[in-house]
Amino acid sequence: MTGSTYAALADEMDRLLQTIEAGAASVAGRWDGWIVAPDFAPSAANLAAYLALRHHDLRDLQRRCMAAGLSSLGRAESRVMPTLRAVLGLLRAASGTPSAAPLPEDAFFAGEARIAARAEALLGPLSPESPVRLMVTLPSEAADDAGFLSRLAGLGVEAVRINAAHDNEAAWGRMIDHVDAAAQATGRRMKVMIDLPGPKIRSGAIRGGKAPGRVQPGDTLSLARPGKLDRVPRGLAAMECTLSQALAAAAPGQRVFIDDGKLGCTVLRAEDWGLLLRIDCGPTEKGYKLKPEKGINFPDTEIRVPALTDDDRDILRFAAARADGIEFSFVQEAADVAALQEALAALRPGDWRRLGLVLKVETARAVRNLPDMVVRAAGRQPTAIMIARGDLAVEIGFARLAEMQEEILWIGEAAQVPVIWATQVMESYLKTGVPSRGEMTDAAMAARAECVMLNKGPYLFEGIAELDRLVRRMNGHIAKKTHWMRPLNSW
Secondary structure, three states: OOHHHHHHHHHHHHHHHHHHHHHHHHHHHOOOOOOOOHHHHHHHHHHHHHHHHOOOOOHHHHHHHHHOOOOOOOOOOOOHHHHHHHHHHHHHHHOOOOOOOOOOHHHHOHHHHHHHHHHHHHHOOOOOOOOOEEEEEOOHHHHOOHHHHHHHHHOOOOEEEEEOOOOOHHHHHHHHHHHHHHHHHHOOOOEEEEEOOOOOOEEEEEEOOOEOOEEOOOOEEEEEOOOOHHHOOOOOEEEEEOOHHHHHHOOOOOEEEEOOOOEEEEEEEEEOOEEEEEEEEOOOOOOEEOOOOOEEEOOOOOOOOOOOOHHHHHHHHHHHHHOOEEEEOOOOOHHHHHHHHHHHHHHOOOOHHHOEEEEEEOOHHHHHOHHHHHHHHHOOOOEEEEEEHHHHHHHHOHHHHHHHHHHHHHHHHHHOOOEEEEOOOOHHHHHHOOOOHHHHHHHHHHHHOOEEEEOOOOOHHHHHHHHHHHHHHHHOOEEOOEEOOOOOOOO
16 A cells, blocks of 8 residues: 555545544534533543444445554444544554654543443442343342342342332332342442333233134234223224323334234224234244233334333332432433433432433334433433343344344443343243353353343352353453454364
8 A cells, every 4th residue: 555545545534534523513412401420521422423423334444444454443432533533643654644643542442441430330340250240130039038139249240120010119128128238248239220110011901802812813903992991892802901102102004012022913993992903923823822911012103101100200219219220111212311310309309310320222212312312311320221122122123133232232332331231131041041052142242231131030040150151251252342362272
């Protein structure tokens, strides 16, 4: 590559840098007044630069940078402008043109340091046993079994999750008391996160159709408003939907999924009692047995309901007094975050900003609005992103989940906030003690997040030990998108 070629590439990089600076300023303009915490200002600026950068197709430029022995820009998430300026400086030097001095190493990697510090503040310091934090969902029996929490603490678990959709304040309080007792015994206190239920859309009362309580592809299914099941014509399989606003918003042709996608349907028409659905896919041999308390997803429907329900507000009083952080379900836009923060400010006017906030990304709308939600949240209090892969997979489609969890990881890194990898991590292992090949590969990739969440199961403790061994090995190979070239001994 000649000096003139380096000079031409430098000019192109310079133009790109100026374009990104202008685009970042435009993006950041919509966040005016949101950032109260001064330490988040450089993170918001980096996020704005990353969003501006990703509006360009850089593939051709990346290849030419690689051919010149330079960074391909593919690992710039936490340091967008420093990376662009470093590449430009090398290109200028190669073409014989004076360039600015490179940044000191600690300044270049400042974004990584911010992520590490924020992960420790929100999710607790890393245990010596693992390079990735673990969060464990507590089962109901943890309220009356102090040994369960002691054992978790002894295994180095950094955080526990209390699902407020189950049990009650008395049980949650006993769980937290056991966390405190385990901290006294081990010298390490696990962080406590309380998960707000949000406006969950679930099945209610059931009425059978041709076969008692069973349906299959080709059948119709009536989805009734709460209390309207008796209005559905006789002979139709029917069940209630707990959120009438979802039924009111849905339109013919839109999709409806039931029980984590086990039953896929299409809206045929709206009725005064609810919706008539056509069942498109599901179990065929015995059919699908309709059950209450199963999740219902409307991926094509814009459901406009407050993310913070009246029940959530009641739970929030307890969480603000006893928990270290709140997991925000069904959050979909910055206004939802603002409503939660206003509620927290009323409950703890002096120090509510010390409470952590975990944004659970569960819908396509939440994905679209994620940058704004992160800035509104992290601009005022410690914040993390949870990739809630259960609902998210049904909402955006299973084929898109792998792509989308990557993009969410990148947004978290660009915003310099920690990410929690959640839902079905090592699920069969936790239930049976026998892992599947695919779930171990999935768990290995979770090492790119700052925290991995495990759900309850009879083999939970064995699963924790197995996950620790796995992520320790992966930590020698990969960190975020950077592949470490440690010595290989397999050949």
